[in-house]
Amino acid sequence: xxxxxxxxxxxxxxxxxxxxxxxxxxxxxxxxxxxxxxxxxxxxxxxxxxxxxxxxxxxxxxxxxxxxxxxxxxxxxxxxxxxxxxxxxxxxxxxxxxxxxxxxxxxxxxxxxxxxxxxx
Amino acid sequence: xxxxxxxxxxxxxxxxxxxxxxxxxxxxxxxxxxxxxxxxxxxxxxxxxxxxxxxxxxxxxxxxxxxxxxxxxxxxxxxxxxxxxxxxxxxxxxxxxxxxxxxxxxxxxxxxxxxxxxxxxxxxxxxxxxxxxxxx
Numbered sequence: 253x254x255x256x257x258x259x260x261x262x263x264x265x266x267x268x269x270x271x272x273x274x275x276x277x278x279x280x281x282x283x284x285x286x287x288x289x290x291x292x293x294x295x296x297x298x299x300x301x302x303x304x305x306x307x308x309x310x311x312x313x314x315x316x317x318x319x320x321x322x323x324x325x326x327x328x329x330x331x332x333x334x335x336x337x338x339x340x341x342x343x344x345x346x347x348x349x350x351x352x353x354x355x356x357x358x359x360x361x362x363x364x365x366x367x368x369x370x371x372x
Numbered sequence: 373x374x375x376x377x378x379x380x381x382x383x384x385x386x387x388x389x390x391x392x393x394x395x396x397x398x399x400x401x402x403x404x405x406x407x408x409x410x411x412x413x414x415x416x417x418x419x420x421x422x423x424x425x426x427x428x429x430x431x432x433x434x435x436x437x438x439x440x441x442x443x444x445x446x447x448x449x450x451x452x453x454x455x456x457x458x459x460x461x462x463x464x465x466x467x468x469x470x471x472x473x474x475x476x477x478x479x480x481x482x483x484x485x486x487x488x489x490x491x492x493x494x495x496x497x498x499x500x501x502x503x504x505x506x507x508x
Contacts, residue, residue, distance in 0.1 A: 269456065272443070272447060273447045273455075276447040281380075281448050303444075307440075318402060318420075321402065322406045322411045322412035323411055337457060340452060340453075344453035345453065348452060348453075353499055355496060358492070362488045363460045363493065366488030366491075367485065367489060368485070369484050370467060370489065372482065
């Protein structure tokens with residue numbers, strides 16, 4: 253049960269992050285942080301299919317996360333994300349066409365190993 | 373470095389800090405709240421409703437909604453392959469906070485994890501974060 257929840261969390265956070273990044277990339281840099289502009293932006297994003305996908309996936313990941321927290325420590329919940337560092341970096345390169353340089357590959361791998369070690 | 377690039381760098385750092393802090397406080401609050409709510413291995417909506425009515429869980433959810441908005445804003449100009457590794461510094465901060473405030477011990481293996489994450493974050497942070505065209 254615990255590991256099933258871990259897998260659900262890893263899959264749904266990956267979908268949430270990649271969909272969100274794709275949507276925000278096509279929107280472009282947010283420069284106006286006045287309340288009116290933020291309200292208009294949120295109204296616009298609420299109708300964006302990728303954002304709806306992302307928020308739905310995030311909600312699934314959230315409920316799986318609190319279900320996991322209720323039966324396990326935070327340290328057990330954390331490694332769910334270790335694998336997603338590598339998977340999401342691969343998706344960022346091939347799906348989002350980001351310039352994933354050597355520094356980013358090595359950095360993401362170090363972080364994934366570190367998260368695994370830290371959660372023990 | 374030209375002025376818009378320096379401005380964007382500062383903006384990236386500022387938002388990265390806020391993303392890390394909101395996620396850290398949100399997770400901590402949720403974790404404390406769920407410990408009080410008790411086991412939640414059910415698909416019954418009522419059990420989840422009862423959980424989100426706990427003040428600490430509610431505070432955690434509010435902070436995670438704030439995190440979502442900050443994260444979306446950051447991703448509008450910074451790469452996911454930058455944001456994702458860099459924000460993992462939150463794990464290091466959580467472990468150090470546990471040692472400082474809750475007097476948890478950190479084993480040699482966990483110190484190695486802290487060192488690896490920190491090295492990874494420094495490496496990725498040096499790549500700047502935003503797409504070259506975003507600075508112009």
